[in-house]
Amino acid sequence: MYQRKIPIDYSCGLNIAMEVVGSKWKFCLLDEIAKGAKRPRDLVQAINGITRRVLQKDLRELEMHGLVGKTVYAEVPLRVEYHLTTAGESLLPLIAAIDQWGLEFGPQLRNILERKAMPVL
Amino acid sequence: MYQRKIPIDYSCGLNIAMEVVGSKWKFCLLDEIAKGAKRPRDLVQAINGITRRVLQKDLRELEMHGLVGKTVYAEVPLRVEYHLTTAGESLLPLIAAIDQWGLEFGPQLRNILERKAMPVL
DNA sequence: TCCGGTAGGGAAAAATTTATCACTATGGGT
DNA sequence: ACCCATAGTGATAAATTTTTCCCTACCGGA
Secondary structure, three states: OOOOOOOOOOOOHHHHHHHHHOOOOHHHHHHHHHOOOOOHHHHHHHOOOOOHHHHHHHHHHHHHOOOEEEEEEOOOOOEEEEEEOHHHHOOHHHHHHHHHHHHHHHHHHHHHHOOOOOOOO | OOOOOOOOOOOOHHHHHHHHHOOOOHHHHHHHHHOOOOOHHHHHHHOOOOOHHHHHHHHHHHHHOOOEEEEEEOOOOOEEEEEEOHHHHOOHHHHHHHHHHHHHHHHHHHHHHOOOOOOOO
């Protein structure tokens, strides 16, 4: 795993939260798990654009950080299911709020980014 | 400015939000501006670890995205003040919630990261 | 034996973000 | 002319994250 060179600032809650959950896919991941996609295979299909590799990595980090738990069933083919822990569930309201904010803001962002020239200020 | 090679997924509110606000400092930045640090100089002093360069870059992006506004006073030395727009203010409750979550989660994260060996699963 | 589906990981490239350093510009004071 | 403080930018290095490609392992069926 990658060894951090710039230390985390534990005095800032925002930095802590970003460290745990501030990556491209983790919010979506937690969201989809909450919505019922428990198996890695389901998550890959549910989340548009994610790859198996990143999924595994993020799931592993979320698990280590204690936001999701994992159950392995001794079946064939192998079945693994992830679920939110209490800490993970405590993020759901935040995730929902951020998601909604993003959807509302989307059109404005698109407008700004898709004009070649910078907006006249 | 950096030219994105992997496009944004506008169908996912979470991705949109991350694009606008998911960087190391932007949450802190908006938070500090809301708390009254209006000038760049104040922000550098208020935010532990940020550099002038990144501050300028993030302020510029936030401004382009319409989350903060900017006022230039023709004084000497030059005085510039930033303020939250309506869109920026709409993020404050979220930021506060995330900050609080991070502070509550901090000890657990620290525990996990500061033991050399991986926790026994 | 080879192939299927499942879950997981190593290594390196590519993408992206952040840090570092060195500038520009303004106008006042010494 | 030089130094101060302010705000801002360009170029590049360094750090970090994400992608891509390929391999392991398990076990059942053809």
